[in-house]
Amino acid sequence: MIQGLSQSDQPNEAIDMYNNMYHQGFTGDNLTFIFVFKACARVKDVFHGQKVHAHILKLGFGSYLFVSNALIHLYASCGRLGLARKLFDIMTNRDLVSWNSLNCGYSQCKRFEEVLALFNSMQEVNVKADAVTMVKVILACSNLGRWDIADSMVKYIEENNIEFDVYLGNTLIDVYGRRGLVDLAQEAFNQMLDKNIVSWNALIIGYAKVGRLIEAQKLFDEMPRRDVISWTSLITGYSRGNQFVEAVKLFREMMLAKVKPDEITLATVLSACAHIGSLDMGEAIHDYIKRHGLAVNGFADYALELFMQMLREGVRPTHGSFVGILLACTHAGLIDEGLQYFESMEKVYGLTPEMKHYGCVVDLLSRSGNVEKAYEFMKAMPIAPDVVVWRILLSACKLHGNLVLAEIATGKLLELDPSNSGNYILLSNTYACSDKWDDANRVRELMVESDVYKPSGWSSINSMEPHVI
Numbered sequence: 375m376i377q378g379l380s381q382s383d384q385p386n387e388a389i390d391m392y393n394n395m396y397h398q399g400f401t402g403d404n405l406t407f408i409f410v411f412k413a414c415a416r417v418k419d420v421f422h423g424q425k426v427h428a429h430i431l432k433l434g435f436g437s438y439l440f441v442s443n444a445l446i447h448l449y450a451s452c453g454r455l456g457l458a459r460k461l462f463d464i465m466t467n468r469d470l471v472s473w474n475s476l477n478c479g480y481s482q483c484k485r486f487e488e489v490l491a492l493f494n495s496m497q498e499v500n501v502k503a504d505a506v507t508m509v510k511v512i513l514a515c516s517n518l519g520r521w522d523i524a525d526s527m528v529k530y531i532e533e534n535n536i537e538f539d540v541y542l543g544n545t546l547i548d549v550y551g552r553r554g555l556v557d558l559a560q561e562a563f564n565q566m567l568d569k570n571i572v573s574w575n576a577l578i579i580g581y582a583k584v585g586r587l588i589e590a591q592k593l594f595d596e597m598p599r600r601d602v603i604s605w606t607s608l609i610t611g612y613s614r615g616n617q618f619v620e621a622v623k624l625f626r627e628m629m630l631a632k633v634k635p636d637e638i639t640l641a642t643v644l645s646a647c648a649h650i651g652s653l654d655m656g657e658a659i660h661d662y663i664k665r666h667g668l669a670v671n672g673f674a675d676y677a678l679e680l681f682m683q684m685l686r687e688g689v690r691p692t693h694g695s696f697v698g699i700l701l702a703c704t705h706a707g708l709i710d711e712g713l714q715y716f717e718s719m720e721k722v723y724g725l726t727p728e729m730k731h732y733g734c735v736v737d738l739l740s741r742s743g744n745v746e747k748a749y750e751f752m753k754a755m756p757i758a759p760d761v762v763v764w765r766i767l768l769s770a771c772k773l774h775g776n777l778v779l780a781e782i783a784t785g786k787l788l789e790l791d792p793s794n795s796g797n798y799i800l801l802s803n804t805y806a807c808s809d810k811w812d813d814a815n816r817v818r819e820l821m822v823e824s825d826v827y828k829p830s831g832w833s834s835i836n837s838m839e840p841h842v843i
């Protein structure tokens with residue numbers, strides 16, 4: 375019963391049953407303690423684990439290898455690495471599970487230097503690693519940026535004929551993909567006898583990251599099964615590669631396939647819609663978000679709180695951190711706070727703002743109706759605003775009916791990106807919203823005269839299915 379309950383969805387009951395057994399005078403045997411420790415590990419109950427630890431010492435089971443391994447696993451799983459290491463060090467007999475149990479604990483607690491040090495200790499006593507060991511060591515190398523060691527680990531795997539299971543294979547694909555070494559990621563993929571959806575997704579993400587979208591699309595088409603990550607990875611790849619029409623087209627296919635998008639999917643497609651000026655599609659997605667609760671506004675406070683916690687713990691923010699916090703301020707309408715965070719980038723943390731940070735500030739000011747202030751900010755930028763920043767301003771001008779700035783923004787966009795129909799459409803819609811129909815029609819006629827391609831419009835997204843106009 376203890377064994378069964380420890381492996382069920384009610385591991386707490388295994389601990390209760392052991393306590394009842396113990397109080398009735400039954401001591402149990404080595405198997406009893408192994409499963410009790412496994413139950414304690416699953417529910418992170420180090421208190422009961424230590425009580426049972428005292429029992430095994432009293433009863434003489436402390437020298438049993440498998441019991442000690444289960445106890446190391448418990449302490450490591452609960453983050454009590456000092457206790458796990460102390461127990462490991464006093465063991466007179468260890469096997470590979472002993473080493474892996476401690477190493478998994480170090481990895482879980484992000485103590486990656488200790489992961490590498492423990493692996494070196496394994497080699498000193500001639501303990502051969504397995505796939506579990508290598509996953510933790512390679513992940514440690516990835517987090518520490520120790521690519522020289524990571525590459526030597528690949529040689530170690532080959533030289534020692536370590537089984538290339540799905541977890542090790544997926545880890546290598548992911549690490550190679552992060553480094554942009556997609557050909558090596560493909561080799562790892564090809565070596566895997568068993569693959570799961572994570573394997574396919576990791577390789578697609580790798581190809582998409584380096585802009586090799588033909589290979590990414592081919593893999594996507596060959597997948598035996600797809601999930602939301604599969605679709606989103608390719609949509610994001612097209613968007614990053616400035617193939618915004620393809621991104622929106624793939625999103626339509628995703629809807630037709632009845633795959634529910636997540637927040638990342640929707641944010642990516644909304645950005646693509648902004649780039650091509652597909653206002654009707656963007657509004658349909660916005661309506662879908664409101665109906666299905668995927669709105670990001672509720673997460674702004676949590677993002678701000680998390681950022682402050684990060685600063686309190688002495689973790690230096692990166693360029694990416696500031697993108698996240700500026701977006702949170704934008705969605706929460708925290709203009710002053712957002713501007714303060716932006717100014718602190720260079721003054722406090724020595725980080726030179728990039729175009730994406732300037733775009734976030736323009737968005738922050740524009741959404742709140744301060745389009746004039748956003749324009750003044752753009753004129754003061756040390757780098758020339760790109761098309762994305764000008765399009766953010768133009769979209770805000772449409773929303774707030776500022777025709778003067780809309781014409782200025784459109785002039786810049788036609789200068790920087792003359793073949794993009796979205797620029798004409800946004801200005802035309804701005805005139806239409808202000809009941810200036812003659813001007814709206816004039817812009818539409820200009821688009822036709824200039825032979826600018828206009829992508830298909832979208833009426834709505836109902837029941838996960840979009841309808842093309």
